[in-house]
Amino acid sequence: MPTFTYRAIGPDGKAVQGTLTAENEATVLRLLDEDALFPVSVSEGGVASRGVVGGWKKKVKLRQVIAFYSQMADLLRAGVPMLRALDTLGKLATSAVLVEVLKEVRDDVSGGTTLAESMAKHPHAFNPLHTSMIKAGESGGFLEEVLQRLALLSERQDELRSKLLGSMIYPCVLVVAGGGIVSMLMLFVVPQFRGFLREEHFNILTKIVFGVSDSLQEHYLLVLAPLVAVMLALWGIKKTAQGKHALAKIQLMAPGYGPIYTMVSICRFCRILGTLLHNGVPILQALKIGKDSAGNAILAGTIENAADNVKKGETLSKPLGASGLFPLDIVAMMTVAEESNTLDTMLVEIADANEARTARKIDLAVRLVEPILLVFMAGVVLCIALALLLPILTMSSTGLGK
16 A cells, blocks of 8 residues: 655644545545645655654654553454554554554555554554554454553563663763762862972873873873774774674673673563463564564574474473573573463563563662762862872972971
8 A cells, every 4th residue: 555745734833744545646636635734735745754853753752652562452342443542542642643543544544554564664663563462453353452551561670770870870870970070179179289209200000191192282292092983983883794693692791780681581582472472463573573682683583583483392491491591580580381271371471570670680680880889989089189299299208397
């Protein structure tokens, strides 16, 4: 079904433009008339994944998407037709961007496109993983349950993300404030002492501090250039296949950070796979959808290899355990669940238990980072103070000796 780009005048006299998927131009004109829009131009072509909201791509907050999933599930469960449900939620939405997105989704659905395909045109509003799950729900006849579970799943992930970001606020403030204080000292305070100190009284620490101060003042471009070059190099490497693989390996193996990142990814995969299996999605299709939820190329490859083994009639837990990425206790629980045919329930329980455990580890790690940063900043300031005070004390003692 073709996509048409249109420009129209709204009831308030403002210009509106967007895209619609319909059988022909006449259908587009009818849809615009139903929405009280006066068409100015209609042309075939365009992609509905971009909207005209200040010229930027559509971006909808996760909280608003969660509310949409939950309300949509309630309306469909109550027997409200899908088009009427989309109309109602479009009027209830508090975000102008979401209103436009739902309007375009509604127009696409009225033209014969499935809900999942319509939502897939707006990747900046709806996660591609979510649209895959909705597609499975539509084909299996359990769309309401999928939407409700997506709301719960997204709510849990948003809580974990918010908890992590909230925990990192104080350490980030310490780093920025400490870095600013040290920079001010090196740029404005340290140079003032040079005229009062004699070079013969400098110790190694004093020479280092004055050297760093001179570099920041006179050769700051030489200091910034390597940092910018490294950032650009890392950005370029990240775009390559080898770079993505290396980054994925670092994410999994980094000391301290790696185990936490790995567990968060595994929990996300277990929850999504368990949700899909509970809703009747075949395991091979569920693995195909769930592997991308891991968020790591190496972990996704491991899950894909496990899917190949399942296709051959083997168990899921065996190849996952052999990869060395999944903890032995999780593998053991999955093995027992496969034998008792309760894999869908066990996967969600695994996610619940380990997410709580991981959250506690994150809290502990952040609590350790805060004093470490404070001690480090205090140590840097102490080194600067000693570098300036020791020559002064040496000069004073020499003067008294004379």
